Amino acid sequence: MFDHGFCLMFSPLVNETLKMLQANLKFPSLLHYFCRNYIYMAHFHKLAIKEINKVTEQSVTISFDVPDTLKDTFTFNAGQYITLKAVINGNEIRRDYSICSSPKSGALKVAVKEVADGRFSKYANKELKTGDVLEVSGPNGRFIFEPDNTKSRTIIAFAAGSGITPIMSIVKTVLEEELNSKLILVYGNKTPHDTIFYNELLALQVKHQNRFNIQWVFSRSDEANALFGRIERSTVNYIIKNKHKDLSVDTFYLCGPEAMINSISEVLIENGVKKDAILFELFTVSTPEAQIHYLKGIPKLLLRLMRRKLPSKCLRSKPYWKPL
Secondary structure, eight states: OBOHHHHHHHHHHHHHHHHHHHHOTTOHHHHHHHIIIIIBOOOEEEEEEEEEEEEETTEEEEEEEOOGGGTTTTOOOBTOEEEEEEEETTEEEEEEEEBOSOGGGTOEEEEEEOOTTOHHHHHHHHTOOTTOEEEEEOOBOSOOBOOOTTOOOEEEEEEEGGGHHHHHHHHHHHHHHOTTOEEEEEEEESOGGGOTTHHHHHHHHHHTTTTEEEEEEESSOOOTTEEESOSOHHHHHHIIIIITTTOOOOEEEEEEEHHHHHHHHHHHHHTTOOGGGEEEEEEEOSOHHHHHHHSTTOOHHHHHHHHHHOOSOOOOSSOOOOOO
């Protein structure tokens, strides 16, 4: 929805800011976030929580009851996210969470991992219960997988921690809807106990053993058939130059911390992978405030607005925006 009031009051500033954000391709997520929150205001719908389950000590999955009248609104592609809005201690909080269910399942489900100083994540893990109502925006994002059952392709996905959430939707969609394709998942965590969807992924690997392979990576637990440490350059080289060296990979999906994404991308490009075959989504940023200060010349009024609203998890792989 277009916020006409905002643009009538600040249209010169808005246009100037848009031009400057477009020019700063180093931080495309700021352009995306600015457009979504200050120009094209998200439209929210009240949805009741259908089910909430503890999946690790620090994370839950939340399923929503979507009425028939909103089925079309909440139709999504694998890899997309929704925005959840709630009032917590008198403050309106919005957070983006990737959908972890598959489109074919008919379910709308996200996973929320509790993080230090995370107001919404703590609220979701400790207070939310079945029947509670949250405001939810329609699906968004371009970190997507679109199935085509006439194709036969190989996909490799790298995920760390809660970065598994959009990847989980992609994994399920490949296995359910692109029956001639294969997927390799490289998934890093501290221990199996800390791993979101650990048992569900094991079950999928057993069910689709000829099409789905998992390479576990644990940084605090030495497990059989798993790599010890973190996903880093040596991990990527092992996967593409050793363990799966004979495979021709069509697309790489990367989701996790900024440093991991940068490291994996560098290694893939060094090994001849084309940039357009690498799709990524960053779940954490190092210094959002520093990013904002880097954008010299943006009107101070809008900088203050953005600094006050910008969440710690704002980076998205391919920002969506429309020109005025």
